[in-house]
Amino acid sequence: MKIYAKLMPYYLSRALLAALLGWLIATSSGLVWMGIVLGLLVFAGFVYYLHNGRYIVDDGHPFFPLRRDDRAESIRNKALVVSVVVAGLAYFAIFILNRMAASPAIPSSLVLPLGVVVYFVYSMVLDKKG
Amino acid sequence: MSPYGGKQKLKNSVKEIREAAGLTQEELAAAVNLSRQSIIAIEKGRFTPSVLSALTIAEVLNVSVEELFQLKNED
Numbered sequence: 001m002k003i004y005a006k007l008m009p010y011y012l013s014r015a016l017l018a019a020l021l022g023w024l025i026a027t028s029s030g031l032v033w034m035g036i037v038l039g040l041l042v043f044a045g046f047v048y049y050l051h052n053g054r055y056i057v058d059d060g061h062p063f064f065p066l067r068r069d070d071r072a073e074s075i076r077n078k079a080l081v082v083s084v085v086v087a088g089l090a091y092f093a094i095f096i097l098n099r100m101a102a103s104p105a106i107p108s109s110l111v112l113p114l115g116v117v118v119y120f121v122y123s124m125v126l127d128k129k130g
Numbered sequence: 131m132s133p134y135g136g137k138q139k140l141k142n143s144v145k146e147i148r149e150a151a152g153l154t155q156e157e158l159a160a161a162v163n164l165s166r167q168s169i170i171a172i173e174k175g176r177f178t179p180s181v182l183s184a185l186t187i188a189e190v191l192n193v194s195v196e197e198l199f200q201l202k203n204e205d
Contacts, residue, residue: 053156053170054166055165056163056165070164070181071167072167073164129176
């Protein structure tokens, strides 16, 4: 893996952000190992995004170097549409199910994480397909 | 169906011409302002670049767009 020397501000700022997140998780949950693991995972995610080749890396902007090209824009737009539609349908289904049940069984707050997961999974599928 | 009859498909010689020019996918991507994954997708025929990107790739590889991209009859 090639380390971009010019992008050291990106690595350092994301390491700081990941460490901060890890610290927040560790202090709020009391589980230090969980803070360390999640902090490392978040930092690995930042490094992966820089090196996965899906984005144009603009080293003229070392703090925010990732740019989308035409293909990445098209993938983002399609994934956004699909995730909004899926989240909307899920919200409608949960609304109907909760109306039918005696007491609301499924929290509608599940719709947001579902939409986020669908966005990332569908982006990855589109990226593999073309 | 094209007006000339038969189904047509876009073929490209980007990989061959890039390799002949001694460029890696990453170097070509940086030169034409596309991502490495986009160059991979173009070479595999999974993604058709915009006219602007096609012209830029042709310019960087010092060939014509027709040498890079060709219409071929599928049948």
